[in-house]
Amino acid sequence: DGGITQSPKYLFRKEGQNVTLSCEQNLNHDAMYWYRQDPGQGLRLIYYSQIVNDFQKGDIAEGYSVSREKKESFPLTVTSAQKNPTAFYLCASRGRLVNEKLFFGSGTQLSVL
Amino acid sequence: RKEVEQDPGPFNVPEGATVAFNCTYSNSASQSFFWYRQDCRKEPKLLMSVYSSGNEDGRFTAQLNRASQYISLLIRDSKLSDSATYLCVVRRDKIIFGKGTRLHILP
Numbered sequence: 001d002g003g004i005t006q007s008p009k010y011l012f013r014k015e016g017q018n019v020t021l022s023c024e025q026n027l028n029h030d031a032m033y034w035y036r037q038d039p040g041q042g043l044r045l046i047y048y049s050q051i052v053n054d055f056q057k058g059d060i061a062e063g064y065s066v067s068r069e070k071k072e073s074f075p076l077t078v079t080s081a082q083k084n085p086t087a088f089y090l091c092a093s094r095g096r097l098v099n100e101k102l103f104f105g106s107g108t109q110l111s112v113l
Numbered sequence: 114r115k116e117v118e119q120d121p122g123p124f125n126v127p128e129g130a131t132v133a134f135n136c137t138y139s140n141s142a143s144q145s146f147f148w149y150r151q152d153c154r155k156e157p158k159l160l161m162s163v164y165s166s167g168n169e170d171g172r173f174t175a176q177l178n179r180a181s182q183y184i185s186l187l188i189r190d191s192k193l194s195d196s197a198t199y200l201c202v203v204r205r206d207k208i209i210f211g212k213g214t215r216l217h218i219l220p
Contacts, residue, residue: 033208042200042212043157050206058207090156094208099145102208104156 002027006091006105013078013085014113021076021108023091029103030096032074036060037088046089049074078110086112114139116209119201123215128193134186134214136201146177147202148186151213157200160186193218 004025035043045058063082149157163175201211
């Protein structure tokens with residue numbers, strides 16, 4: 001079955017540590033997105049990529065980094081520069097058509113120890 | 114001004130009532146528009162796309178007014194299962210979500 005997979009479901013980070021969240025899709029989608037959601041808040045865009053080997057900053061990119069070496073994969077690294085990383089992280093992808101919907105992964109809850 | 118703004122909510126309405134959600138967007142170059150529904154700590158799911166001609170899906174009706182940069186969602190005959198957060202979504206080169214409006218349907 002086609003879909004988008006995020007792992008792990010829960011992740012804990014120690015102070016000063018970098019952690020990487022995985023996002024893989026087998027939908028042959030060009031565009032992929034990372035969002036952060038805080039309790040009671042909407043989704044805020046961290047990074048997005050419209051094609052392999054290219055990505056752009058979203059509204060809250062500071063303290064995060066991404067790569068897009070393969071079409072299927074768009075990992076997000078939360079660096080030690082991100083001082084408030086505790087949040088629910090959602091990865092999404094979409095196809096090329098104008099009104100095509102976003103497909104979401106099931107999310108990763110990141111907490112700081 | 115935020116790129117996508119929604120009613121702050123929450124809305125607490127009795128079962129069977131009609132509920133209206135409003136959303137405005139700031140960038141006139143926006144190309145496509147959606148309403149998503151999100152249950153607590155789950156990923157958002159597409160409720161419906163929104164077209165200028167207006168569109169309906171059962172109890173749900175969505176409208177887009179490009180001149181006013183305004184999007185609406187109407188839910189008729191609300192059910193307990195409609196309780197969720199409703200997110201307005203706008204796309205140009207990137208996809209921007211509103212903060213969402215929480216809906217509680219009361220028995």
